[in-house]
Amino acid sequence: MEDAICLDCLGLNETFNHLEKNLESMINYVKDLERYASIFDEEMFNKLLDNNYRKTPKILCSKCKNEIGYEDYFLRRESLVPFLNEVCKIIGEGVSRYIQFCSNCELIKEFNAFNKIIEVEKGQVSKDNGQSVLEFLYGFDIPEDYNKYVLPNLQCRCCGIGQDESVTIKFNESFLIYNDDDLTDYLSVDIDELSQYAEKYFINLKKIELTNFSSFLRNYPMLGMRHTAAEKLYELFTKMYEEGEFSIIENLKLYRGRTRNKGTEKFHSKQMWNPPIGVSSHGRYNLVGSSVLYLTDNMDYIPAEVNYIGSQELDVATLIINKPLKILDLSQMY
Known part of the structure; x- marks a missing residue:
């Protein structure tokens, strides 16, 4: 048999070691693998013996020339690509855990x-x-x-x-x-400073509460207010507002940017406000579908905020604050 390829010559032994699996064992119970693999069993032994009765039947791998053992799986060239398609589904699923x-x-x-x-x-x-x-x-x-x-x-x-x-x-x-x-610094909260700030209002925010709350939000973003830390944070923000711990901005220009494909029509001023409900993606402040208007007082930040690339057009709107706005400045805590 000149077209046989042993499993070792697929070069996947180390890959399956990483995944703590065994390829040959996988073939035994995954039908989509088994149907493309051949096995040197008694039936094949007798067939080869009938074709060449003078010699003990042997199957050699066409690549490494090693003998394929009795009851071992191997591949034929015509089955190689469909087999790889199936085995790579298993590999893809395995490495995706990481x-x-x-x-x-x-x-x-x-x-x-x-x-x-x-x-x-x-x-x-x-x-x-x-x-x-x-x-x-x-x-x-x-x-x-x-x-x-x-x-x-x-x-x-x-x-x-x-x-x-x-x-x-x-x-x-x-x-x-x-x-x-990779995201440790980005996702981390300066818990000690936040806890100390809360003590100012006699609110006891424990470090373990805030750490657990951060993990809780990533898994259950819609249930945030069910967490005890969320209730304490809401109480803290309320007291900050009542005590006038907020910034007031007025007579200020703010900016919003939107990208579009080159050659397309420029956005109308009415299209430069907050997106309709159900359209927006996840943001720093909003969940998917929530309507929030993100603004900046520095135009230089806009390309980074909207993930602008050179093949796009960038439209920027200027908004003027006519009435005083009260802003809860969370940076006061740090």
């Missing part, structure tokens, strides 16, 4: 916008730029030739790419992978 965020996530887009603003303000360039998806796959010893089979089967645990059928976008080589460590 994809916490990707460059498609709204949180990451906000994170990158935040970093750009810090760069403009302070000249600090972030080192947390994510990991290319190809480097990520390389970390699991996936042969480079198989990337094209694995990429469409990757799933992001945050935004739903790959697992949510309503999301038609698939992973490609341009994607970046992020984890919690």
